[in-house]
Amino acid sequence: MKKIDLVKVKELYEIRKLTAKEIAKKYGCSITTILHRMKAAGIRVRSNAEAHAGGKSGENNGNYKHGNCVKDKKFYCIDCKILLKATRYRNDGKNRCLKCAGIYRSKKYTGSGIYNHTLERRKIIGLKSSAKFTPEFKERFRKTCERNGIWVPLDQLEPYEIYFREAEWIESMFKYATETELAFVNSKPRPKFARDHKYSRYSGFINNVPPILLRHPVNCQFITRAENTRKALSNKCSKDSITLQELITAIQEFKREWPEQGECMKIINQREDLLLIKGGDL
Numbered sequence: 001m002k003k004i005d006l007v008k009v010k011e012l013y014e015i016r017k018l019t020a021k022e023i024a025k026k027y028g029c030s031i032t033t034i035l036h037r038m039k040a041a042g043i044r045v046r047s048n049a050e051a052h053a054g055g056k057s058g059e060n061n062g063n064y065k066h067g068n069c070v071k072d073k074k075f076y077c078i079d080c081k082i083l084l085k086a087t088r089y090r091n092d093g094k095n096r097c098l099k100c101a102g103i104y105r106s107k108k109y110t111g112s113g114i115y116n117h118t119l120e121r122r123k124i125i126g127l128k129s130s131a132k133f134t135p136e137f138k139e140r141f142r143k144t145c146e147r148n149g150i151w152v153p154l155d156q157l158e159p160y161e162i163y164f165r166e167a168e169w170i171e172s173m174f175k176y177a178t179e180t181e182l183a184f185v186n187s188k189p190r191p192k193f194a195r196d197h198k199y200s201r202y203s204g205f206i207n208n209v210p211p212i213l214l215r216h217p218v219n220c221q222f223i224t225r226a227e228n229t230r231k232a233l234s235n236k237c238s239k240d241s242i243t244l245q246e247l248i249t250a251i252q253e254f255k256r257e258w259p260e261q262g263e264c265m266k267i268i269n270q271r272e273d274l275l276l277i278k279g280g281d282l
């Protein structure tokens with residue numbers, strides 16, 4: 001770290017209008033350090049509005065030097081030497097046009113570029129990687145996943161698949177989406193979303209909950225697909241957004257039209273044991 005000269009900092013900040021971040025970079029220290037020094041030296045920190053007023057082009061640009069700044073500087077592709085329209089920092093910070101970047105990348109991964117492994121070498125790498133998946137390793141992996149509630153045990157897989165299908169939505173469910181969910185689903189560009197069971201099918205299966213309860217509209221929520229994947233890979237407890245008790249209460253309080261409402265109520269009244277199932281600790 002260079003010695004921080006406060007007079008110089010004052011000049012950089014107030015006259016050359018560099019940002020604290022840019023000054024920190026020059027001195028090789030953190031922004032916090034610079035801000036502390038500035039405060040000690042009585043330099044007033046610009047507000048956000050001031051910082052963005054007037055733009056930072058030409059002489060206002062902190063990197064302005066000899067009648068030039070980064071914006072005016074010309075960049076050429078380092079491979080084919082054509083003039084680049086925009087500054088492109090591609091591949092290890094080198095400027096390349098799109099075409100040359102593509103060629104460079106393909107070379108990098110086919111053994112004639114940076115990763116210069118011979119054919120035999122690559123064969124060995126491949127073999128050693130796949131050798132990891134021994135029967136013992138797979139067995140151990142399955143056990144761990146079963147124990148953590150991520151995978152359904154092998155001998156229960158078939159009944160689970162039937163249950164899984166039975167608990168699937170019987171309608172599109174858009175009718176029952178909340179306003180926020182509809183806004184999310186209809187936003188542009190069209191997001192990747194999924195209809196998720198608040199009380200998960202995994203928990204429903206393990207606890208022997210009739211699938212008809214799980215496909216009730218109160219159990220449906222629209223979430224992003226990424227979130228859905230995250231949920232699927234998480235352990236049992238966090239798979240559920242609500243407890244079974246909350247689900248049952250919500251069904252009982254449901255006032256809108258639903259073809260299976262009567263049937264659901266009948267099951268809830270018959271199966272008192274459902275209320276005794278302990279929900280995951282949420």
Ligand SMILES: [Zn+2]
Pocket residue numbers: 077078079080081082096097098099100101
């Ligand atoms: Zn090029």
